[in-house]
Amino acid sequence: MSFSFDVKKELLSFEYKNRHCLTAAIAAIINISGYTGTDNGRKLIIIHNENPNVLGKAAEIIDTLFGADIYCHKDNIIIEDEALAGRILDAACIRDSMGFSIDPPIDPGVVSRNCCKRAYIRTAFLCCGSISDPNKHYHIEFVDNNYDHAHALKELIGDFGINMKIVERKNHFVVYCKEAELIVDLLNVMSAYRALLELENLRVIKGVRNNVNRLVNCETANLSKVVSAALRQIEAIEYISDKKGLDYLPDNLKKMAEARMTYADASLKELGEKMVPPVGKSGVNHRLKKICEIADKLKGDINNG
Numbered sequence: 149m150s151f152s153f154d155v156k157k158e159l160l161s162f163e164y165k166n167r168h169c170l171t172a173a174i175a176a177i178i179n180i181s182g183y184t185g186t187d188n189g190r191k192l193i194i195i196h197n198e199n200p201n202v203l204g205k206a207a208e209i210i211d212t213l214f215g216a217d218i219y220c221h222k223d224n225i226i227i228e229d230e231a232l233a234g235r236i237l238d239a240a241c242i243r244d245s246m247g248f249s250i251d252p253p254i255d256p257g258v259v260s261r262n263c264c265k266r267a268y269i270r271t272a273f274l275c276c277g278s279i280s281d282p283n284k285h286y287h288i289e290f291v292d293n294n295y296d297h298a299h300a301l302k303e304l305i306g307d308f309g310i311n312m313k314i315v316e317r318k319n320h321f322v323v324y325c326k327e328a329e330l331i332v333d334l335l336n337v338m339s340a341y342r343a344l345l346e347l348e349n350l351r352v353i354k355g356v357r358n359n360v361n362r363l364v365n366c367e368t369a370n371l372s373k374v375v376s377a378a379l380r381q382i383e384a385i386e387y388i389s390d391k392k393g394l395d396y397l398p399d400n401l402k403k404m405a406e407a408r409m410t411y412a413d414a415s416l417k418e419l420g421e422k423m424v425p426p427v428g429k430s431g432v433n434h435r436l437k438k439i440c441e442i443a444d445k446l447k448g449d450i451n452n453g
């Protein structure tokens with residue numbers, strides 16, 4: 149099963165203890181998945197969602213809040229009792245001025261408490277959210293069909309310091325986030341603790357792996373730099389020795405050249421320690437550079453003459 153499925157499963161098992169949180173949850177369901185309509189003059193609410201578990205949750209909440217048994221038909225719940233439908237709209241504070249249609253954005257009264265904000269966001273995720281497998285990439289989103297509601301939802305999540313972005317996609321407004329840290333925060337807000345731990349573990353493993361890779365790359369790069377410098381120096385010394393003999397070099401450079409030929413794979417520091425008297429690392433570096441310059445000059449002279 150997908151990571152999204154697991155997160156939703158965990159959210160569905162969340163137990164609400166307060167009517168205010170349940171009211172916030174039903175407001176989210178109606179705002180995101182609800183429609184009003186009429187049937188032979190009777191006003192009704194339709195809740196449409198492709199996830200039967202979400203419809204089951206909606207039915208359960210309506211039963212708890214209003215003591216009304218309602219049933220799901222395929223992808224829909226149809227609330228045909230006009231009085232009940234009115235009570236639901238009133239409780240969720242989403243009855244518009246015309247009296248019977250859904251008018252998001254989110255009523256501040258429904259989400260005045262922190263617990264209710266969290267209930268709203270949690271339920272919104274159940275209705276229209278999804279999260280990518282963090283093994284692949286970090287992405288969480290809510291696909292909203294209402295511009296105002298998408299912005300209200302972004303703001304509501306923003307109350308927890310989580311900055312979501314919005315993009316329009318095929319007539320929908322996608323409230324999304326791609327930052328691992330913020331996704332962890334959002335899972336925390338929704339009380340998806342199991343998913344949160346899973347994501348955090350993955351981040352630790354990925355982080356360690358990246359650090360190891362960085363170290364390995366770094367050391368390999370340094371090593372190859374040292375080796376190629378030594379090879380260049382040896383080549384220069386051999387050239388000088390071949391064309392002019394090492395006596396061509398001033399005494400201090402000649403000694404350095406001999407040391408380099410003897411200890412081909414020594415570091416600059418080690419080479420310096422072999423000298424009598426010892427020479428510092430920068431002194432060694434300076435002398436080897438000088439030797440390379442002399443070889444380069446010789447090559448130039450010979451090529452030109």
Ligand SMILES: [Zn+2]
Pocket residue numbers: 166168169170261262263264265267
């Ligand atoms: Zn609450």
